[in-house]
Amino acid sequence: MLQLAEHLEAWAGPSNGRQAVAETVFALARASAELAELVAEGPLAGELGQVVGASDDGDGQKALDLRANDLFLRHLHHAPVAAVASEEMPAPVALRGAAPVAVAMDPLDGSNNIEINGPLGTLFSLLPSERHDDPALPFTAAGDRQLAAGCVLYGPHTVLMLTLGAGVQIFTLDRRNREFRLTRAAVRMPEARREYAINASNARHWSLPVRAFVEECVAGSAGPRGTDYNMRWLGCVAADAYRVLLRGGIYLYPGDARPGYGRGRLRLAYEANPIAFLMDQAGGTATDGFVPILEIAPQTLHQRVPLIFGSRDKVARVVSLHLDGVPAAGQRPLFGARGLFRS
The missing domain is CATH 3.40.190.80 (D-Maltodextrin-Binding Protein; domain 2)
Incomplete structure (x- = not known):
């Protein structure tokens, strides 16, 4: 099965812009693989569902929310990313000011499911960063400016739904080596489902x-x-x-x-x-x-x-x-x- 790294390399080719997107997606995937291991540990990793702060929705910010946010930031520090915006942070954080990509993310979706062993996820959006004097500016762009987007589901197995603007591919995490492998290509949504x-x-x-x-x-x-x-x-x-x-x-x-x-x-x-x-x-x-x-x-x-x-x-x-x-x-x-x- 094709590895995510191979898919990204083939898509990026010699284009510097595409290579920056590919490197950023790969960094997010590596972070997701690490988070999948933490999620799988459940209570063995500590009180992941403990409320440690306030949130706008009234449910409270969970310990795993913060750990996931820190984990993704750590991986994105090594990618060509100018700024990161996260649900867990009040304002964007500047990383590499002259980099061409900005990342908006929800590092942990569904945190109310932590204590019941229900599904959790990660969502991310890649946007162009064209001006480097304001880290918040890329996040004012409409969604049709996205360079790539993805959604990770942490369930019985971990999957990455990814679009680079040319269809949707689904990759499944091979836990033995933390590699995502292509398992569904060119996904098309059925129309008649009731x-x-x-x-x-x-x-x-x-x-x-x-x-x-x-x-x-x-x-x-x-x-x-x-x-x-x-x-x-x-x-x-x-x-x-x-x-x-x-x-x-x-x-x-x-x-x-x-x-x-x-x-x-x-x-x-x-x-x-x-x-x-x-x-x-x-x-x-x-x-x-x-x-x-x-x-x-x-x-x-x-x-x-x-x-x-x-x-x-x-x-x-x-x-x-x-x-x-x-x-x-x-x-x-x-x-x-x-x-x-x-x-």
């Missing part, structure tokens, strides 16, 4: 378009979609992204009426953008409900965004409900005040 993922405990807070789409799915073969659906929710967007890439369907983390959640929970620069790039390159798409995620330029580093991604047909239905204002939803019993999900 699955959706959303945290239904927030149903009473959803906007009408989101509620309407979910009720269409819940209604199954008796409803307007004419077929039964299954719901999935893994508590780790990296895990859900992997499932959607392989199986199709749709994932929704919309904005809702809860205080502080009007623009959702996930962060644009280092969660939504890399996932959107992967989805787009695999034949799917991602939106905030109105416009493609890749067209949104972050106004602040930790800006939140509603995130809906998956098969194009299902995402298009959610967008149409938003844009049309669900004009007939309140006229049908399924979607009215006596519908499945009441306000």
Whole structure:
């Protein structure tokens, strides 16, 4: 099986720009392999799920969050990276000021799963760094400026979902030598999968378009979609992204009426953008409900965004409900005040 290093070398060729991207991706992969070993140790590595600081989402910053952040920074110090932005840091950190690449990352996704041995992940986005006087500047670029993006899932085995702008490849970690090997090439997302993922405990807070789409799915073969659906929710967007890439369907983390959640929970620069790039390159798409995620330029580093991604047909239905204002939803019993999900 082709090793990640061989794949990156073949893709980069003699181009200095591509070589910088390849070196950075390889550094992130090496960090991921090291983190996979730490995750696998679980409680043997200490109280990884211990809350050691505050976080904006109220769940608290975990010990493993900080250890993962430090681990990735250590590896990126040896790569051609000008600056790094992380969910675990309030502001970007400058590394090599004249380097051509900037990295936005969520070093540990799904940290609420640490203590239950659930799935965890890492997300990263590579952006061009063209001005070296302001380390924050690269992270104001829209997602369509990304040079590469990836998502690592730490599960029963560890996988790296990677796009370099020419499709999506999936690599599996060979733990014996810390090497990622190509196991799925040119991944294309299936269209017809009857699955959706959303945290239904927030149903009473959803906007009408989101509620309407979910009720269409819940209604199954008796409803307007004419077929039964299954719901999935893994508590780790990296895990859900992997499932959607392989199986199709749709994932929704919309904005809702809860205080502080009007623009959702996930962060644009280092969660939504890399996932959107992967989805787009695999034949799917991602939106905030109105416009493609890749067209949104972050106004602040930790800006939140509603995130809906998956098969194009299902995402298009959610967008149409938003844009049309669900004009007939309140006229049908399924979607009215006596519908499945009441306000």
